[in-house]
Amino acid sequence: MASAAETSLFDAATIAARWMADYRAATPATDVLYAAGLDDPAWTAALEELAGRSGDDLGHARERAQRHAEDIGTGFRIAGEGEERPWPLSPVPLLIAKGEWDGIAAGVAQRAELLEAVIADCYGEQRLVSGGYIPAALLTGSPFFLRPMMALTPPGGFHLNFVAVDLCRGPTGEWRVLADQLRAPVGAGYALENRLAMARMVGGLQSRLNIERHAPFFAAFREGLAARCRRSDPRIGLLTPGKFNPSYAEQAHLARYLGLLLVEGGDLAVLEDRVYLRTIAGLKRVDALWHRVDPRMVDPLAFDSHSQIGVAGLIDAMAAGEVVIANSPGAGLLEAPAFAAFLPRLCTRLTGEQLRLASVSTWWCGQPREAAEVAADLDNMLIAPAFGVGTNVLGDGAAVLGSNMPPDQRAALVADFARRPQDYVGREVVRLSTMPVITESGLAGRPFTLRVFAARGPQGEWHVLPGGFAKIGEHPDERAAVMGEGSWSADVVIYGPQSVAPVTLLASDDTTQLRRNPGTLPSRVADNLFWLGRYLERGEALLGLVRSLLGHSISADTGAALSAETVQRLVDTLGQAGAAALPASLKRGDLTRFAAAAMDGTDGWNSVRTVNRQARGIGAVSRDRLSADMIKLLDAPFPSKGGALDRAGTLQRRYYALAGLGAEHLGRTDAWRFHDLGRRVERAMAAIRAIRGFGHVQATSDDLSTLLDLADSQISYRQRYLTGIARVPVLDLVALDPGNPRAIAFQVAAIADHLAKLPVLSDDGLAEDQQAQAAALAAIIATTQAASLDELKLADIANRLSSLSDAIARRYFLQGAEPLRAAGLVLA
Structure with a gap:
């Protein structure tokens, strides 16, 4: 009796043999599989392996290949399109x-x-x-x-x-x-x-x-x-x-x-004929660049002065031998x-050999005899721009088959060909x-x-x-x-x-110098990761408001809807965030439409969709820093099925997954610190807004319960206090408890810790501005009592957080035309 493995192999072999027997090509004489033979061992092995993984379903094989390509993160974009397409991979090699x-x-x-x-x-x-x-x-x-x-x-x-x-x-x-x-x-x-x-x-x-x-x-x-x-x-x-x-x-x-x-x-700068990368630790020397930029755009001083994507002075640095x-x-x-027409002769001249790989036959029409040959045999040739860019007729630079041209295009081509034959080549039609x-x-x-x-x-x-x-x-x-x-x-x-x-x-173990420093972090990357963290937290905070507005609460004993006063505060908080235009009333229909607008609004509104799009845009330029799973979650379509409450829940769970990936899959590097810094700054600001809206002196039980919902602290509060909701204990938990990961105190402590461990530009031992501001804010939080946490104190903390965020940006992120020799700037 055959073993399971033998049976599986037999099945795969049978399927592969059937695929090969059923295979058809329009011209068998030019097909690689027919040329190898339908019993070729290599092709048989390839199709057997494919059948062993996907069975007899070829469509399933193609889907599996696409799924693997998407898991790796492969994509491409057609010029002029905004969205990437999945890379189209055939499962047959x-x-x-x-x-x-x-x-x-x-x-x-x-x-x-x-x-x-x-x-x-x-x-x-x-x-x-x-x-x-x-x-x-x-x-x-x-x-x-x-x-x-x-x-x-x-x-x-x-x-x-x-x-x-x-x-x-x-x-x-x-x-x-x-x-x-x-x-x-x-x-x-x-x-x-x-x-x-x-x-x-x-x-x-x-x-x-x-x-x-x-x-x-x-x-x-x-x-x-x-x-x-x-x-x-x-x-x-x-x-x-x-x-x-x-x-x-x-x-x-x-x-x-x-x-x-x-x-x-924009990440690079040339100083004294050397190329430097702007990093969080100052200017770091770059020795080589593998470029994917149009060469005419790489240096606005040497080539196209309108270039916004090049590096001024790059060619001078190259001429000096420094890059x-x-x-x-x-x-x-x-x-x-046009050069293809001359390569065979050039090969003989320069190497004494014939080209081992011949070019497709090409005639440059800048020569009278070749131009005449092409004109006489136009129907049987491919007509292409001589220099790879468009002509008066071939505007997009694409080649056209002479026999396929409509009469008006053909007439225009003949006329332009007569005027400027040097702009064209004739090429053999390739089969x-x-x-x-x-x-x-x-x-x-x-x-x-x-x-x-x-x-x-x-x-x-x-x-x-x-x-x-x-x-x-x-x-x-x-x-x-x-x-x-x-x-x-x-x-x-x-x-x-x-x-x-x-x-x-x-590299082999004995040739690799051990290193726990992950390397250079460009300022632009730090900026992107910081704002990715902020946008994800901002989106999560907006979703919390939407879910609370539409009746979400984990408390089983509230039963009835929130009071009109609490609902109004939720509406006002969303309105102050710029998520949507305020509703006409607090009737359920108006509130539902308002919540939907806060989810989906465009035209300048800071809706959840807008914030999600901003986070997605940053993810698109951070592929080299983020895991494929994070990119996939950021690229996932915005939820469209169900009501606003269902869609808010779906998206919030996605944000929780992103937070988990960021916490558990990003190494504790400077890149992670900036991502987490953004999260902490934004979460602290969201907590302050929530406290100012729902933790005021006249706060009701509905207000305080909503505040606990927004701070994701309902369970923590109920486990700690069994006598019901009271304002001061709630404020202490969501603002000042350093052990609560949602509290302001926790965020400020994390911010101060990150800034203490990031690079500094001097060795005098003195705190930089952002470090000093974080330490001062931490001291204020540590000495504040919940009972005294009034509007004035909250406003001061909010202003300090905003100032601290600005200080982080000034110190670490690109600031446009900032002087290259700023005080203390490190060159390495």
């Missing part, structure tokens, strides 16, 4: 045998070295131009030729440190280059995330196929950047344009994985499709190979392209990521595969007969 891959990798490395030589000449002696190998118009006519980079030798001597190459597989199995990505290559993080998700999906495939690992590639890249820095223990940052960049989620993941600082232009920039600004010159993907009707072939990555190692050698990621078209049309709505990506698996060592980015 692209399989490439090690022998075939070695040829691809050698071709990519050769191409990267060729591009380095060409770009060095273009910004150096320009012998290729003077010798007639490159038309001068390819430099002077390109918007990506940056003249300030002329004669500038990058630190370490290399313009290119990280490149991407888009490949396609032809009808006979040959691989060719569609495009080179040099300015700010996107996708290595997606390749990594695809691999992480697929490892969860089909973990057994690693040992069955001896899959090449990604970690050595990323380790080599990180070591290569460090080797070109002047300091032995350099500080390296990933320079991002910010959260609205389409690949921001990928950038955050890469920064976290590689141990890089995720920084924006490595990967890739060097100006390298995007060679991304122009792409197909690979298996899960569709509504089952496993089917879809066209794909492959993006491959290469990075320089510590000795200047090129390392090629074993794999990359495949972009899969939604439709069977084999002429295009464009990433966007309705398209998919897939992990790319390089497999072979030899076992693969389990290499990771973790």
Whole structure:
């Protein structure tokens, strides 16, 4: 009798065999699975592993892959859209045998070295131009030729440190280059995330196929950047344009994985030709930047003076050899499709070899003969902008198939082509190979392209990521595969007969210097985490008011609704918070509509929805600091089902979960301290507002019960006092009891403790302003009696808290054009 394991394997094998037997591709001759054979052991193993995890339901397999990608936090944004989309991961990987891959990798490395030589000449002696190998118009006519980079030798001597190459597989199995990505290559993080998700999906495939690992590639890249820095223990940052960049989620993941600082232009400053990061401990030197910013925007003094995302003086620091920039600004010159027409000749000239990976046939129309050929064969060519940017006709920069153009566009193209032929290239129409993907009707072939990555190692050698990621078209049309709505990506698996060592980015124990200091905290990050804490507490306080207004109470003996006076105070408190316009009356219908407005209001109201959106926005720029679970909770849709009371309860429980994650999953670092500081400041302010509204001298039992509800202290009070509700004991519990985590005293003590442990800028032993203010406030709280806690005293505490918050901001957060040499500013 077969064992359970044998039965399970048999079932998976049967399912996989059926999938392969049912598989269909529009053109079997160009499909990778048909080329390998429908009985190929590698593809059989991949589909068996998939069947073993998801059974016979292909739709379930796709859902599982999506769920794993979302758990990792993978996302992307289409340009112009505000919301991120989930990363579309296909559960079926692209399989490439090690022998075939070695040829691809050698071709990519050769191409990267060729591009380095060409770009060095273009910004150096320009012998290729003077010798007639490159038309001068390819430099002077390109918007990506940056003249300030002329004669500038990058630190370490290399313009290119990280490149991407888009490949396609032809009808006979040959691989060719569609495009080179040099300015700010996107996708290595997606390749990594695809691999992480697929490892969860089909973990057994690693040992069955001896899959090449990604970690050595990323380790080599990180070591290569460090080797070109002047300091032995350099500080390296990933320079991002910010959260609205389409690949921001990928950038955050890469920064976290590689141990890089995720920084924006505003985080950096150049002083005496050195680049510094603005941190809570002063200015800290940055030695290298891997940038994802448009190179024309990286330095407003050198390039585009309107740039708001660059760093003034960055190119001067690079010219002085004080900062490595990967890739060097100006390298995007060679991304122009027109250059592809000249690379074969340049390769022979510079290396004495033929290109191992040929480019798709390209004709630059700035030459009379080539222009005539393209014009004569327009219907059979792809017409593209010569320099990768839009023309008068191709406004968005996209390529068009000549035979598909409507008559009016065709006429406009012909006319513009006659006027400015140098703006266009003609390209061969590429027929792409197909690979298996899960569709509504089952496993089917879809066209794909492959993006491959290469990075320089510590000795200047090129390392090629074993794999990359495949972009899969939604439709069977084999002429295009464009990433966007309705398209998919897939992990790319390089497999072979030899076992693969389990290499990771973790250094060996004997080479790693132990450290309990988590590293540098940028001022912008501290600011974000502080306000994330404040917004979450602010939202929680508003939700408490809404729930109390709509009748929420844990007391079982109140029975009747709150008195009209207490209800009015709840309404007034919500109104003073700016949550919604005051209701016309205290009738139930008006109150219900008022509570709903306080939950959902827009148009300038500080409603729960508005506060939640602000917290969500901060979470979007804090992916490198927060756990995937926290990001997922922040990104969760605003509750829409049920009444206001039900939705308030749902959202408040979500906020409780976020508070728990922050308390238990964030390391006790300076980053956590700022997040908790924000929570403590906001919670103390909310407590003061509640006491002023419901703890006044004439407070009724309904008022005091509502105050205990808002302070989440009903149970604590009932356990401590068995004789009923009285004002002074309530005030002592919610304001002055240092053991109550909801009390003002507890918040002030926590604030003072955090500030005492944060960095200071001087070593004179004297308290800084924010520390002194916190100590003074703590002394006031410690010496105040509940019976004397009147309106005047509460107002004084509130003002001191507000002043303390301002002092924290002045000391630790970015203050616009603050002087770089402020008194006591630390440079390191």
